[in-house]
Amino acid sequence: MRVIKRCKKSRELVLFELLKDRKELTTRENHFYDNLKKGYEGEMQFSKLIEQSEGNGLVLYDLLFESKQTTFQIDSLIVTASKIYLFEVKNYNGEYYFEGEKFYKKPRFEVVNPASVKQN
Known part of the structure; x- marks a missing residue:
């Protein structure tokens, strides 16, 4: 697999990482931060599995789109000669x-x- 666009931390996760060192997060903020962090960790685990797999394809992570005034993200997209695979990664x-x-x-x-x- 050839990675075209790497997985990276969301702006929200980076912001909460900076905030947690500077102030005490509320219970709600801390829960939100934990979910962001866990989600990113799951995406990183998934990317390691994909990149270790055999096969010919192009891999793109964290694609952000807007359609009809709604913004959405595709966690992972793999394009091969015959198919396109779309993955939504959850780390529950x-x-x-x-x-x-x-x-x-x-x-x-x-x-x-x-x-x-x-x-x-």
Whole structure:
């Protein structure tokens, strides 16, 4: 695999890293920071797996788009001669499962299914 665009920390994550050293974050801010950090760590783990895999393709990370006044990100995009693969990376703790179109954390807590989020 040939990496065209590398994975990098989001502006929000960099900002929170700077803030946490300068002030005490609120519980909500700390939770948000932890989620950003965990998400970035998951993306880095995924990128290592992809880059170690065999195959011919171009890899692009962290692509930011805007459509119909909505900004969205594609975590990883792999372009091969015959297909384009799009990956949304999640780094959740615990056990999760699908039941039909719904996504749950065990024992039975419904969470937003990232595969079913629709853009306007």
